[in-house]
Amino acid sequence: MRFVVTPPAPVSVPVVGTEDRFPIRRVYCVGRNYEEHAKEMGFTGREPPFFFLKPADAIVVVDAGSTGSMAYPSLTHNLHHEIELVVAVGTGGKNIQAADAHQHIFGYAVGLDMTRRDLQNEMKKQGRPWCIGKGFDQSAPIGPITPVAQAGDIDNAEIYLQVGGQDRQRSHVSKLIWNIAETIAHLSAAWELQPGDLIYTGTPEGVAAVVAGDTMTGGVTGLESLSVKVV
Template sequence: MPYVFDPAPTVAIPVAGSGDDRFPVRRVYCVGRNYAAHAREMGFDPDREPPFFFCKPADAVIPVAYGDTLSLPYPSQTQNYHYEAELVAAIGRGGSDIPVEQALDHVWGYAVGLDMTRRDLQMKMREMGRPWEIGKAFDASAPIGPLHRAADVGHPEQADLWLTVDGETRQRSNVSHLIWSVAETVACLSQYFRLQAGDLIFTGTPEGVGAVKPGQQMVAGVQGLGELSVRIV
């Protein structure tokens, strides 16, 4: 089939311990306010209301190899650029209306990721009752570390999660504090979208989000999944 121009290459994430294997990214879903303490710091009641979702484009994903530090440009049109460290679940088998007790069978693996946010633009859109895209779905807004197969690492249920800025701890929690577990999130999301192999789910961030400036270095980690290093330039 001829194209009027060459299509963009598929974004693909390295698989930990596999050599050259890559996980191709199809869609990126994100869960909002999925830790109670973070919901409170954003001014919301953390009662267990149904989860809500937003999306980032697949080409917002920037894979970062272990041992590398990504140089991430400070984005345009913001003066309040925030980090959000997250556990990311990667879907390996699709489906709709997936029962919660079967949901983890659809998860291929896990990684540590950053949901970078133009917070001032997000808040402005929220106040106006408009979508969040310009605050959440901009270029290079989803750095991610290598994926680990669930067959190798299991399904994290008690894993520590953290983020430091220039060596100072800013976020520290545990994935057991998720309001909606990975299984519940997959099951709920599959009621609204037919999930497919290649989908990523950023499962939410704990309390401690904040701004970063050019020259600062972030290191995010999830127990058992390594760390992700990013420097703002």
């Protein structure tokens, strides 16, 4: 097969404890999935889940024990961090029942949903799509994926983010409005999930701005931590 341009290299994430890599197909994100974060964004209650996507090449892969880097993006003066538990889908499906959802999970990782908040807010005011606020280059840093069997009790894990060694976000996965299984059920009703999909499951309260020179260090109990410097 001949291509008229050189095909892009596939995007993949290392798998903890192996030489294997997890290939990325799509990156789904859940909005406002922790109650306290929903409140700080001006919403309340257990609203129906909603989703947005990031391109696979927005992924910034950070190896275990390393500090990755992301460039401060253009057009913004208000770049926000959002620490998230990421689900890696190993078995696809459509209309997956919540009771069966965990059978479709390959593993978990720590991720950052970086957000050009000023651009996102302006698009919201205008009633326009806010892809420009979420789907920009290098907007989805991620650490290595830990297989399910090694990840421990993820549903009750602590999740946190520090900037410059100071706490910014700290909560527990148990505080998700829509838990992992429910999220997969809702998501698979809208799209047929496939192996290689990632699901960024939402961020807790405490989102705030970072500037060039800041180092973000985040984690979820039982998973490899994630460290990213804004340059």
